[in-house]
Amino acid sequence: MFLTFDDGPDPEHTPPILDLLKAHGATATFFLIGDRIDRHPEVVQRIVxxxxxxxxxxxxxxxxxxxxxxxxxxxxxxxxxxxSTYDGRATHPFRPPYGVLPRNLLTRFARTGRTIAFWSYDSQDYERLPAPVLIRQVQADPPRSGDVVLMHDDNAGTIELLAGLLPEWRAQGYSVRAMPAGRA
Known part of the structure; x- marks a missing residue:
């Protein structure tokens, strides 16, 4: 499965998420907000x-x-x-905020061959429910191999959710990684 995080970088929550990913041999794609990139360059550098x-x-x-x-x-x-100051790439996969992709932007991206990166599995961590509730929801309807999992690195609940799910996913034989360039 492919793990993605939206809305960072967050100086409080992204580092513990990075710690969890490292501890479980997992990688992810972080869809970052520009004004936060400039405010937290050390977190972006660590991600890379x-x-x-x-x-x-x-x-x-x-x-x-x-x-x-x-x-x-x-x-x-x-x-x-x-x-690009962090990874040298001129363009990056784009995930529209709130998943809202206006037709004119879709048309522009189609004409230029620009990549749009949506998700196929929503962890619903943005609802900020208690982590045990979210874990039960994910366990009741788990992601499958090949799913692009949406999470957010801007709240403590995601850290708890990830801490509960990563060992479970690994025990089930899933490889948790960043979206490859071809899918991004």
Missing amino acids: DEGHELGNHSWGHPFMSDLPIERQMEEIARADASL
């Missing part, structure tokens, strides 16, 4: 140094459908520029 992938989650996490196409592209380009 530890072998994880970077993704673009826009500069300021707006509803893209509220913006004209020029502003949408500026949000994405500005975040790409900041991300």
Whole structure:
């Protein structure tokens, strides 16, 4: 399965998530918000140094459908520029905030061959329910091999959720890793 995190980097929550990933031999793709990248460069550098992938989650996490196409592209380009200082890539897989992808942006990406990275499994950690409740929900309807799992690295509940799930997934024989370039 492919593990992804949205809405970071967060100086309080991303480091413990990185610790858990390292302890379990897992990697992930982190879809980062541009203005947070500039505020927490040490966290972004650690993400890259530890072998994880970077993704673009826009500069300021707006509803893209509220913006004209020029502003949408500026949000994405500005975040790409900041991300590129860490991994040297000119562009990164883009995950639209809130999963909202306006038709004009989809059309622009289709014309340019730009990658959009959605998910196939939602952990629902953004609901900020107690971790035991989330763990039971995931166990009742678990991700499958090949799923792209959506999580968020901006809250303590995700840390507890991940701490409970990573050993379980490993015991079940899953390989937990970042999205490969071809899928990103």
